[in-house]
Amino acid sequence: MARYRDRAAAADALIGQLPDDIGDDWLVLALPRGGVPVGAPIARHLGAAFDVLILRKVGAPGNPELALAAVTGPGPDQIAYNDALCVQLGMDHARVHAFAAPQIEEVARREALWRGVRPAQPLQGRKVLIVDDGMATGTTMAAAVQAVRAGGATRIAVAVPVALGDALDALRDRDLTVICPWPEAPLGGVGQAYAAFPQVPDEVVRAALEDAASGSGTAP
Template sequence: MFRDRRHAGELLAGLLGSYRGQARTMVLALPRGGVPVGAVVARDLGLPLDVFTVRKIGAPHQPELAIGAVAAGGVLVLDERATGSMNISRETLDAAVAREREELLRRERLYRGERPPLNLQGCTAILVDDGLATGYTMLAAVRAVRTQQPARVVVAVPVAPPSTIERLKSEADEIVCVHSTENMFAVGEFYEDFRQVTDDEVRATMNDID
């Protein structure tokens, strides 16, 4: 059990010690919950921090159930089996994707402001979130980062089920996880304090590193 996202970041940083101060290495936090975790990881390892925006696509009648995700650069990941079993129409799915892409762009402008576009070619990118359930948001993030031809992509999270980690193994060069268990309903159950991270908190964190 993690006290909060800061505590989770401290434990995660402890497993990433080999990257401490490493040249051409960047921590990319997935907003919003991954930002306070990523900020601690970046601070403890002496690495630069930025955000990498990604949005979950929720099932029409179960918005908390991820059926896919969109990420910066136009990357789209869908669980075709889930969309088929739920009989989600193409029209409904297209509308959901368009809605999340619009929100993705809003957050990208809000969080990154005037920062230049990310250039990850030849770099090591450490993607950080506060935890994974289905893992579709992280999968979309990894694929989007890959389009920039980084030297290495590392997925780093405090908690995730083994099945999700297994799904990501063929996509990432390394996966670092503090606690892995299949017996999980939601990421929040592994935190004593899992309050929602706000847009203002994300912006404040990013402004602190400027």
């Protein structure tokens, strides 16, 4: 498969593969920063609400790729625990919560930087499309799905332009709709799927959220 020109072209590819039942009654959640220039055009195309999911994984001691929990904020309802792994490692929720303190602080910092005083979109009872610019291992997206489900979403879909190797295996058996035009990509990194893959600055994330809040629809 040919590389995407940039994230905007990747968004177009995803739009072309969206199922008919994903429409303006969905919430599009982008994983910042790279998912924002992909998710914002999709939300505009659908006429759907747009937001970002500010998430940090809580890695297991000695193996940070194993996610003990996914943190989206400081409250007890904003930590989605991987109970099977917690039991396996002998860690109860209180211990994981204490272990998550640095990630909770980082989520708060990013919330203030990107969102300011604007509240996040509620997830309870919503249909949610989670978007990123690619999946390398699948662990971050799996944590995002876990957090969105814990937030009360009634249906979840995932849209990524590219997934490396067996990354999509992380989403199996999770009752999801997955849209991925380039699965099992034999690449060394997500950036190799793009001709242009610049860092996404904080200003782009802030502008996308401001545009979504105002309904102007001019996000990148």
